[in-house]
Amino acid sequence: MQKPEMxxxxxxxxxxxxxxxxxxxxxxxxxxxxxxATTLGETAGDLFAQTLKxxxxxxxxxxxxxxVVTLVVQLRASHYNPFFYWTVILSTxxxxxxxxxxxxxxxxxxxxxxxxTSLGWGPQGLGxxxxxxxxxxxxxxxxxxAVWKATGMTFQIRDIVTFRGEALFWSAILVSNTLGTSxxxxxxxxxxLGYAGGALLVTGALAVLVLLMKVxxxxxxxxxxxxFVLTRPLGAxxxxxxxxxxxxxxxxxxxxxxxxxxxxxxxxLMAYAQVQKRRTPQMTEREPxxxxxx
Numbered sequence: 158m159q160k161p162e163m164x165x166x167x168x169x170x171x172x173x174x175x176x177x178x179x180x181x182x183x184x185x186x187x188x189x190x191x192x193x194a195t196t197l198g199e200t201a202g203d204l205f206a207q208t209l210k211x212x213x214x215x216x217x218x219x220x221x222x223x224x225v226v227t228l229v230v231q232l233r234a235s236h237y238n239p240f241f242y243w244t245v246i247l248s249t250x251x252x253x254x255x256x257x258x259x260x261x262x263x264x265x266x267x268x269x270x271x272x273x274t275s276l277g278w279g280p281q282g283l284g285x286x287x288x289x290x291x292x293x294x295x296x297x298x299x300x301x302x303a304v305w306k307a308t309g310m311t312f313q314i315r316d317i318v319t320f321r322g323e324a325l326f327w328s329a330i331l332v333s334n335t336l337g338t339s340x341x342x343x344x345x346x347x348x349x350l351g352y353a354g355g356a357l358l359v360t361g362a363l364a365v366l367v368l369l370m371k372v373x374x375x376x377x378x379x380x381x382x383x384x385f386v387l388t389r390p391l392g393a394x395x396x397x398x399x400x401x402x403x404x405x406x407x408x409x410x411x412x413x414x415x416x417x418x419x420x421x422x423x424x425x426l427m428a429y430a431q432v433q434k435r436r437t438p439q440m441t442e443r444e445p446x447x448x449x450x451x
Contacts, residue, residue, distance in 0.1 A: 223251070260293070313378060341390030
């Protein structure tokens with residue numbers, strides 16, 4: 158029995174099938190929408206868990222179910238739809254917010270919103286703390302990437318065109334958004350930097366990543382995933398800056414008002430992306446079909 162061999166470009170060209178792209182191009186607009194979605198994910202997650210007092214446990218279950226529903230819609234779609242894609246990003250951001258809070262926090266009053274003495278039914282946190290929670294999430298994310306690499310499929314978002322590749326992509330997104338929330342909350346609550354200081358630190362780190370794009374030895378795929386994780390704590394700190402009381406260094410705009418404004422902004426951006434998509438001729442990518450040795 159022959160050993161599997163690497164496919165040449167000619168082999169790939171002769172054993173491919175046309176598939177429709179389902180993920181967006183990574184442009185400046187992509188990152189603007191990502192930050193808007195993650196900031197909304199922070200404010201909306203806090204709105205349900207704290208302002209409406211549903212608690213971290215019930216909210217996490219509800220938002221995770223919402224993530225599953227939006228993911229099924231995205232996976233069943235035959236082509237890229239900005240509303241489907243960014244709704245999943247938003248649902249991972251909201252679920253990631255409460256999943257992180259449930260892991261890292263406990264039922265003590267220091268984590269409750271103003272005037273609240275308790276939250277909804279069920280346990281209100283495991284109390285692991287931000288460092289432990291982040292370490293667990295980093296480990297899970299590394300496992301996802303290890304499995305992804307073992308499959309031999311690409312990490313390039315523009316080249317992900319299979320169901321299995323997209324499933325791995327969304328698994329990494331959910332974990333990275335949860336990890337980013339833990340990082341953002343640590344910067345806001347425990348580092349001493351405050352909400353504005355944490356946001357500035359993450360912005361500076363993202364600026365360094367932009368500069369590293371000009372360095373040939375640094376893979377752009379690595380920069381993409383690091384940036385994807387870091388834009389989540391930027392959204393978390395920005396969301397806290399908008400909603401938290403002035404006495405804690407926030408602007409005290411409230412979770413409901415901030416979420417409504419951010420939702421309007423995100424929907425507007427999604428509508429713009431949909432219009433741009435319709436103006437662009439539909440493109441297909443070529444998906445290699447794995448050749449098995451006989």
